[in-house]
Amino acid sequence: MKKYRAVVAGCSAGGMQAVATLLAQLGTSFRLPLIIVQHLHREQGEYLFRFYSSSTHLKVQEASEREKILPGNVYVAPPDYHLLIEHDETFSLSVEEKVNFCRPSIDVLFESAADVYGPALAGVVLTGANSDGALGLKRIKDCGGLTLVQRPETAQFPEMPRSALLCVHADQVLTIEEIGRFLMTLKPEAAY
């Protein structure tokens, strides 16, 4: 059976509720790192962590540069920085141009995560009102990773999942709750 090393997820408009719902499905037995890019205003940051922490027992934190990525942790990209992953499984940050009018951009995270984790990566695209994440999800698929997309009719803002589906033949198209339960069934690599 296929084994996994990380999950990356992206969302935009409607993302707060979506992520909280997703986290609520993940029990403490979830043994993968979950790395999230969410388009936010600078000010939303601090409130967000309190809100998310109230929906899960997993540790939710802002991803910081050079930090080692650990299983069972939930990381959220800091506002106004792109989040990338290095081969030694640490984070790096960049202030380069916005991508799809966004910084952080979901595509940037997904592409660098696909380079590092290859087939051991699962990518998730949730609600949003733009098309960030579509190309990144395609890269995950091309590298042999697993692709999950929220069923557009069930998303608060369907455009982002819809764009992803136009770009990628996703492995699973599910509601958020189902995505959460599905992630719980992924087998972590033995090293975790």
Added chain:
Amino acid sequence: MTSGELEAIEIDLLLEAVFRRYGYDFRSYARASVVRRLRLLLEQSGIASVGELIPKLLHEPAFFQELLFAFSITVSGMFRDPEFFRSLRENVVPLLKTYPFIRVWVAGCACGEEAYSLAILLKEEGLAAHSTIYATDINDQALAVAKEGIYPLRQVREYTENYQKSGPHDSFSRYYHASHDHIVMNRELKKSITFANHNLVSDHVFAEMHLILCRNVMIYFDRELKDRVLRLLDSSLIRGGFLCLGTKESLRFSCGDGRHDEIDSKNRIYRKRVLEAGEGRTR
């Protein structure tokens, strides 16, 4: 071998070629970002693989300039992170005022936005006549823009908003004049800054600085290079001098090393100790 592994070899060779041919050392830059920049460059230039870039780079210095531009990410802004500038005013300026003259270094100044912000701040705090600002970067194109002090008009709203949040004493519009689609910074401000090419990886220390800003530059360096550059910055500071990093940068060389005090941890402002730990006793 996967295509990713192949690409990794090609990138190693390319960075080696660039270093030996042009003396610019990007081998210790954070890889994920280098990979991204190279792929963008490939896309723009219609070249199929990183390997194919190598002969072109070796034989066409003009193409190397493009690579240099692609590698140095010059995104910046005036009074970016206004809270940081506010903290400078509140926590650092009062101490700077105790010196008859201060020297300031903006390392990795991109197109000069941060240096002008600082020049404005020092002027408003009455320090302009007693200070020199050096602003350096490896990117000559960016330095040329910085010297001109010309920025797109469409940025002004954001700059003004940032400025207003930085605890100002005046109005931002006093510092530039607008024409057509751009703004030009006042001549007086321009005169207060010396822009120059300086490479943090390979060039020497700057002596006797009272304040150094090196923000969002070392995030592109690997650990070892970052530590090396931190040592360089540190030896460029006077004792009691201030070092400021980007708001999401971790200071690994540490404040617990007895050499630095944290002035504002959120805004990443540090002060080099006047006396090192234990030193007082031996004298």
